[in-house]
Amino acid sequence: MDTGGAALGGRVVRVDRGAVLVLPGDAPAVEEPVRVPLHGEGLVPLLDADGVPGEAVPPAVGDDAVLGAGPDGAPTLVALRPRRAAVVRDGADRTSRAQVLAANVDVVLVVEHLDPDPSPGRVERLLTLAWRSGATPVVVLTKADLVPDPEGMADEVRALAIGADVHAVSVTAGTGLDPVRALLGPGRTLVVVGPSGAGKSTLVNALAGAEVMATGERRSDGRGRHTTVHRELVPLPGGACLIDTPGLRGVGLVADAAALDATFADVAELAGDCRFADCEHRTEPGCAVLAAVEDGTLPARRLDSWRRLAREAAYQERRSDAALAAAERNRVRRATVAYHRFQQGRPVR
Ligand SMILES: Nc1nc2c(ncn2[C@@H]2O[C@H](COP(=O)(O)OP(=O)(O)OP(=O)(O)O)[C@@H](O)[C@H]2O)c(=O)[nH]1
Ligand SMILES: [Mg+2]
Ligand SMILES: [Zn+2]
The missing domain is CATH 3.40.50.300 (P-loop containing nucleotide triphosphate hydrolases)
Known part of the structure; x- marks a missing residue:
């Protein structure tokens, strides 16, 4: 895919049903964003660092868009440049x-x-x-x-x-x-x-x-x-x-142990002193986290909050593993169907 330096680009300002608003990056002044239609399921390839298209994903606000021109000259969304950080x-x-x-x-x-x-x-x-x-x-x-x-x-x-x-x-x-x-x-x-x-x-x-x-x-x-x-x-x-962004009602977390450890750096540090490496800080002997709650250095509320988010993250991780496994089964099934159609000389869909 040619997405070289000459390609037109812009920043995704808003994502609507069936279209995105893109602010052209090379606009002389901040102009009106242009409306770029999305086709099919609205998925667009996300480029990797080498400009190679990878997984097709829904565009998000803040994305760096690579724009092309359709047959009628209207702008099309060709790809999304790699995301350097994303709130997920x-x-x-x-x-x-x-x-x-x-x-x-x-x-x-x-x-x-x-x-x-x-x-x-x-x-x-x-x-x-x-x-x-x-x-x-x-x-x-x-x-x-x-x-x-x-x-x-x-x-x-x-x-x-x-x-x-x-x-x-x-x-x-x-x-x-x-x-x-x-x-x-x-x-x-x-x-x-x-x-x-x-x-x-x-x-x-x-x-x-x-x-x-x-x-x-x-x-x-x-x-x-x-x-x-x-x-x-x-x-x-x-x-x-x-x-x-609109107000978030009970936003679900995507599992990420490092992010949890960053938020709860105090709990993470204490956990390093627990007797057991896999201590869950419940009833285990030699638990440094429980000891800190006991002597008042760690608020009990803080441990409760950590527990709630850690449990949720673990659940989410299992769920996304299950979803990945299901997607993989689906992919294999589709590939098998396509292969049989190919063998039978029928068009592969
Ligand atoms: N007294 C006071 N009121 C404020 C202040 N900032 C915001 N408000 C009021 O809080 C109310 C909600 O403000 P918004 O900015 O609409 O809140 P929001 O977070 O964007 O809400 P959503 O769009 O629903 O997610 C408005 O009535 C604001 O006037 C402030 O510094 N002091
Ligand atoms: Mg608001
Ligand atoms: Zn512990």
């Missing part, structure tokens, strides 16, 4: 594969509100998602104007967000945004993830300096109503890109 969640149903929420990102902003109280478990879950992506996780605690001691609350979150910066911000009061703005270098891509109503689109607008995304009404119970319904990439005048 477990597929929604039993058959579907993991879903790419955002591709080619540099920073994952884990957005959580200070009012109502932040949920430690949700922050840990989203941090695991963020660590797995390969991008840098940063926690943004919103609505600092609504609580008396945002910094005290931020310190509590810092204790569980090991290795990630944590910023308390208020868009309403215009406070705390500078360290987040500092992440917006030219060519960098940031994606916001978090629950509905956390203020992701409000933050995107503040960073963009314009009302690029619609934001929700504030309800008295502080909960959102899924104002944003599409994942969407917003190019900023300074050359950075922001990807806004």
Whole structure:
């Protein structure tokens, strides 16, 4: 496949049913994105580092697209360049594969509100998602104007967000945004993830300096109503890109032991001192993790949260192994059918 330097390319801004919106990379100014139709199942080959097409996948927001021209001159999506980092969640149903929420990102902003109280478990879950992506996780605690001691609350979150910066911000009061703005270098891509109503689109607008995304009404119970319904990439005048996403309801994790260990670096370190290498930190003698809970150095909540996510990741891994095995059986069956048709001189489909 000729996907040389001369090939036209662009960034996938949005994925709709049957089409993607692509912002041409070589546009003189930031123009309107072009609508490029998707055909069949909407799968596009993902190129490897050598430009060789590999598995066909659904395009994701943030993908670097290689564009060609159809017979009528209309743009077609030829391939996707290799993804350098991707935020991936477990597929929604039993058959579907993991879903790419955002591709080619540099920073994952884990957005959580200070009012109502932040949920430690949700922050840990989203941090695991963020660590797995390969991008840098940063926690943004919103609505600092609504609580008396945002910094005290931020310190509590810092204790569980090991290795990630944590910023308390208020868009309403215009406070705390500078360290987040500092992440917006030219060519960098940031994606916001978090629950509905956390203020992701409000933050995107503040960073963009314009009302690029619609934001929700504030309800008295502080909960959102899924104002944003599409994942969407917003190019900023300074050359950075922001990807806004709809609120995540109980996002499923894709199994990744390293990401879990990054989020729970404290548990992982303690586990190194357990007597048994395969210690599950339940009832085993010589368990350093249980000892730390016992003497108060590790919050019991933290161990519970680790357990929940580790169990889920293990389940997901078994499930994806089963799905892979089923896909392989299917592939072999199809190949066998094709071979028989070939032997019988019938057209191979
Ligand atoms: N007081 C206050 N309200 C805020 C702040 N940031 C966002 N809000 C309000 O929170 C509500 C939800 O904000 P959105 O930006 O729509 O939330 P979202 O995370 O994009 O929600 P979804 O699109 O549903 O996922 C809106 O009413 C915002 O005005 C803030 O810093 N302070
Ligand atoms: Mg929104
Ligand atoms: Zn142990």
